[in-house]
Amino acid sequence: DAGVTQSPTHLIKTRGQQVTLRCSPKSGHDTVSWYQQALGQGPQFIFQYYEEEERQRGNFPDRFSGHQFPNYSSELNVNALLLGDSALYLCASSLAGNGAFFGQGTRLTVV
Amino acid sequence: EDQVTQSPEALRLQEGESSSLNCSYTVSGLRGLFWYRQDPGKGPEFLFTLYSAGEEKEKERLKATLTKKESFLHITAPKPEDSATYLCAVNSGTYKYIFGTGTRLKVLA
Numbered sequence: 001d002a003g004v005t006q007s008p009t010h011l012i013k014t015r016g017q018q019v020t021l022r023c024s025p026k027s028g029h030d031t032v033s034w035y036q037q038a039l040g041q042g043p044q045f046i047f048q049y050y051e052e053e054e055r056q057r058g059n060f061p062d063r064f065s066g067h068q069f070p071n072y073s074s075e076l077n078v079n080a081l082l083l084g085d086s087a088l089y090l091c092a093s094s095l096a097g098n099g100a101f102f103g104q105g106t107r108l109t110v111v
Numbered sequence: 112e113d114q115v116t117q118s119p120e121a122l123r124l125q126e127g128e129s130s131s132l133n134c135s136y137t138v139s140g141l142r143g144l145f146w147y148r149q150d151p152g153k154g155p156e157f158l159f160t161l162y163s164a165g166e167e168k169e170k171e172r173l174k175a176t177l178t179k180k181e182s183f184l185h186i187t188a189p190k191p192e193d194s195a196t197y198l199c200a201v202n203s204g205t206y207k208y209i210f211g212t213g214t215r216l217k218v219l220a
Contacts, residue, residue, distance in 0.1 A: 004154075033207070042198055042210030043155070056206040090154050099145055100208065102154035
């Protein structure tokens with residue numbers, strides 16, 4: 001079992017650019033959540049996808065959007081990048097409300 | 112508003128020196144409390160889920176307990192490889208986890 005996999009592992013972007021992060025959930029999991037973790041902080045919930053629909057959203061602007069595909073994989077898109085978007089972006093997968101399993105994260109640096 | 116507070120922020124232990132990490136929470140209705148271990152630059156690694164007061168879970172040198180207001184992660188005879196940040200999160204029936212800021216544990220050989 002490969003667990004939750006995310007790509008890329010590291011990314012450097014310029015302010016104003018757009019970025020797409022990808023996530024493949026753990027085998028058998030149908031729900032994907034995205035979190036943003038700033039240095040020294042706990043992860044903050046961005047949104048959750050289930051059955052290809054955004055089921056809940058945290059306090060993040062519309063610049064953050066996502067998608068879930070029929071195979072349960074997911075993408076996180078961030079438009080008009082700001083310096084403050086620099087963080088570790090985590091994908092978590094789960095099944096039917098059980099404990100969430102996280103990927104290794106994508107480190108995004110905005111310069 | 113749901114809230115999670117972890118203490119201490121940082122903890123240094125000698126190898127073999129047992130201790131406990133605290134997670135205090137305020138939620139409208141607890142549907143689960145989760146402990147994770149996170150190594151620098153990595154994603155959180157799932158450790159335990161607790162659902163009701165009085166519940167306990169164990170894994171190797173770690174034991175998690177839960178009351179109506181807080182959870183403890185007890186570390187018995189820690190080793191240097193236990194050094195990491197330990198995160199606590201709660202779920203109150205919505206789909207998101209609310210995380211604390213974590214406890215940075217350093218175990219010295």
